[in-house]
Amino acid sequence: MSRLSELFGSxxxxxAIMRERLPKATYKALRKTIDEGLPLNYEIAEVVASCMKDWAIEKxxxxxxxxxxxxxxxTAEKHDSFINPTSDGKVILEFSGKELIKGEADGSSFPSGGLRATFEARGYTAWDCTSPAFIKNNTLYIPTAFCSYNGDTLDKKTPLLRSMECISNKALRVLRLFGNTTATKVVATVGPEQEYFLIDKKMYDQRKDLIFTGRTLFGAMPPKGQEMDDHYYGSIKPRISAFMKDLDEELWKLGISAKTEHxxxxxxxxxxxxxxxTANIATxxxxxxxxxxxxxxxxxxxxCLLHEKPFAGVNGSGKHNNxxxxxxxxxxxxxxxxxxHENAQFLIFLCAVIKAVDEYADLLRLAGANPxxxxxxxxxxxxPAIISIFLGDELTSILEHIACGEDCTSSVFGKIKVGVTTLPAFRQDSTDRNRTSPFAFTGNKFEFRMVGSSASIASPNFFLNTIVSExxxxxxxxxxxxxxxxxxxxxxxKDVYEKNGKVIFNGNGYSDDWIAEAEKRGLPNLKSYVDAIASLQVEKNKVVMEKHKVFNRNEMNSRYEISLEKYIKTINIEALTMLEMAKRQILPAVINFSANVANSINQIKNxxxxVDISANVELLKEVTTLTSQLKKDISxxxxxxxxxxxxxxxxxAQAVYYKDVVFTQMADLRATADKLESIVDSxxxxxxxxxxxxxxx
Incomplete structure (x- = not known):
């Protein structure tokens, strides 16, 4: 236990390190900057930089x-050594406050969506003192924001930090009205659950689709998939357990509180x-x-595969943003x-989330979207792609009673007994867990379950912070x-329940009935990433992001162009990879197999x-027919x-063409190839x- 305590955050x-190493006055000034969002003094930065350098070198x-x-x-990084040459041919180790606060990165090759031309290369990085620096691979890592020469944000951290300041200010306004005079800051807190696949590297190295795209573009289902439910929460294999142990230790060293694994x-x-x-540090x-x-x-x-759907036919991976x-x-x-029902302050904040999610569902859908x-x-x-909120029966009933002007009481949830004397009774939670809901209240937080496993959680959180702030x-x-x-x-x-209550749904989000019901309620159903991207051009969305100074209009437009470019490039790379594999791997293999079957038929005849060779002949016909179809699909x-x-x-328009035409043709090619896989000699x-x-x- 003592080893773990020493390891964590080492x-x-x-x-703790800042309090120990920084002069008292410097530490207090830095804490005031972090806690109250005050501008950072250069003199303070100079002292912090010196102490930070000494600590890092010791490590x-x-x-x-x-x-x-x-x-x-x-993420991105450019490494500089601490050394500075001296006149006698030696070096000294230096790190100034200026180097801590500001860096210069070549911004020309990063996505900008038109915020700057290719020849306008200068970009700046600025120290984010609210997220602690850390050491990895003998390098001191300083978390920073990234912007263009004109100050437009080119990263995901800056809008997140802006949104955190915004929601703190708006939430404090409401708290003051409820008599809270002690709180000086409100923070969005996040706990992201990360799903992932682990596969053998030797297998990975033989799959060009996994190498180039992160997912399998071909692959027939095996006889057994996940239908027996025997992998979920199952015994962890020794090889995976060893990986998890090493991962935990490295995460703990960096102060990352990895808690649950299964x-x-x-x-x-x-x-x-x-x-x-906090949302910033969690990101x-x-x-x-x-x-x-x-x-x-x-x-x-x-x-490790972080793609949302590396294998067709089995569950993909998400990232639940709590x-x-x-x-x-x-x-x-x-x-x-x-x-x-007596906690008016809680109900007001709950209603703020309900109203925000309903009125800006398209922005939240975008926050959970990628190719x-x-x-x-x-x-x-x-x-589903339809944004709805699960509240559970108790909270829904409370809102309904208030909206109707009726008295209400909270349900008294008792203890559950499982029918075995030696097992303890345990308290029942106030809500069940609805695993089909994209945005579910789970006791004292909302779980946004739509986020993809490979995505940064910055986007869902800065959109969520901003719309709730509004x-x-x-x-x-x-x-x-x-x-x-x-x-x-x-x-x-009452107003929120009557006008925005349509977004509350406590049933099965997977059912076809819900799709029809959501349409009746007028809830948007943005089925694809391309559909969701269009929300960045909706005027009300531009207004809310600009009003709260999370994005200006140019920054919103840039995200629109970057997102479209991302989709186009993703599908283009996948299509080219499919053609490469189909033409140079699958087609030659099935032609050779056909030739072998044909030769075997001739040998038997001669x-x-x-003897009856009808099975051989039928197999040859089936393979050659599918091979012919494969060649047509390739063309x-x-x-x-x-x-x-x-x-x-x-x-x-180009992105829509890729979605509706290229992607559909890719599915046709895959279907033919997967049929061939199921009959060709393994x-x-x-x-x-x-x-x-x-x-x-």
Whole structure:
């Protein structure tokens, strides 16, 4: 236990290290900057930089880097050593406050969506002191924001930080009206559950589709998949357990509170969940978690797949974004308490979320969208593409009673007895868990279950923070001008339930009936990433993001162009990879197999023995017919892809063509190839099958 206590955070320049190493005045000034969002003094930065450098060098660091999160979805870093030459031919180790606060990165090759031209290369990184620096691979990593020469954000961290300031200000306004005078800050807290696959690296190296795209573009289902439910929460195999042990240790060194790990539903699928922390730090930690999963897997001869749907026919991977709001004096604003019907403050914050999710459902849908998630959402394994909220019967009933002007009481949930004397009775929760809901209240937080496994959690959280901020501001305006505060609270709850209650759905989100019902309610059903991208051009969405200074209009437009470009490039790479595999691997293999079958038929005929060779002949006919179809599918995809690559009237039109035409033709090619896989000799099939990959870890 003492070893674990010493290990945790040992590579982090955290609060304990700062308190120990920084002069008292410097420490207090830095804490004030972090806690109250005040501007950072350069003199303070100079002292912090010196102490940070000394600590890092003691830990074996030789370099430092400004670590940032560009619009690629992964992190970026440029390393500089601490050395500075002296006149006598030696070096001294230096790190200044200026180097800590500001870095310069070449921004020309990062996605910008038109915010700057290619020749306008200068970009800046700025120290985010709210997320602690850390050491990895003998380098001091300094979390930073990334912007263009003109100050436009080119990253995911900056809008998240902006949104966190915004929701703190709006939430405090509401809290003051309820008499809370002690809280000085409200933070969005997040705990992201991370799903992933682990497969053998030898298998991975033989699959060009996994190498180039992160998912299998071909693959027939094996005789057994996940239908026996025997992998979920099952005994963890020794090889996987060794990986998890090493991963935990590396995460703990970085102060990442990895808490829960288990087998997930699909074969070779697993999950890791951390303890909650602020949205900003949780985002940084999740990026590090994904990176470490990949690097540590390789040490065990494994490859970690973070694609949302690496294997068709079995469950894909998501990232459940558990979100709540907490004050710096220790109050969870989404904690109902024992009598939620009497907790007006809780009900106001609950209604703010309901109204925000209903009125800005398209932005939340976008926050959970990417090309990989198109294969997963709505496939009876993940939430549907329709945004709805699960509240549970108790909270729904409370809102309904208030809306009707009726008295209400909270249900008294008792203890559950399981019928075995030696087993203890345990308390029943106030709500069940609805695993089909994309946005579910789970006791004292909301679980946004639509986010893809490979995605940064910055986007869902800055959209969520911003839209809830907008509604909290509306509520504060009403309450501040109310003649009767309590009556206005009830009026707000009534209005929200009547106007926005349509987004509440406690049933089965996987059912076809819900799709029809959601349409009747007028809820948007944005079925694809391309459909969701269009929400960035909707005027009300531009207004809310600009009003709260999370994005300006240019930044919103840039995200629109970047997202379309991402989709186009993703499908283009997948189509080219399919053609490569089909033409150079599958087609030669099946032609050779056909030739072998044909030769065997001729040999049997020429041996002079009268035997039934109808099975051989039928097999030859089936294979050659499918081979002919495969060649047609290849030619069709080549033609469609060539047309897709031509100039279109807009990026959106091009993305739609890729979605509706190229992607459909890719599915046709796959279907033919997968039929061939199921009948061709496994010894001549050119790459590992699903059975090989999923059940040999």
């Amino acid at each position: 590579n982090v320049f955290n609060d 074996g660091a030789t370099h430092y880097t400004h670590w940032f999160q560009p619009m690629t979805g992964i 087998n997930e539903v699909a074969p070779a699928q697993h999950e890791l969940a951390p303890i909650f922390t 940084d930690h999740n990026q590090l978690t994904m990176e470490l999963m990949k690097t540590i897997a390789l040490k065990h001869g494994l490859v 979100w709540s709001l907490s004050t710096n004096d220790g109050q969870n604003l989404l904690e109902p308490g024992k009598t939620p 990989g998630n198109d294969h997963r959402l709505g496939a009876n394994e993940a939430p 509604v909290l501001e509306q509520f504060a305006d009403r309450l501040e001008n109310a003649d009767d505060f309590n009556a206005e609270v009830n009026a707000i709850i 041996c002079g023995v009268d 069709n995809l080549e033609a469609k892809l060539s047309k897709a690559q031509e100039t279109h009237e807009s990026s959106y 010894k001549v099939w050119p790459f590992p099958t699903y059975a090989d990959i999923l059940f040999n870890v």
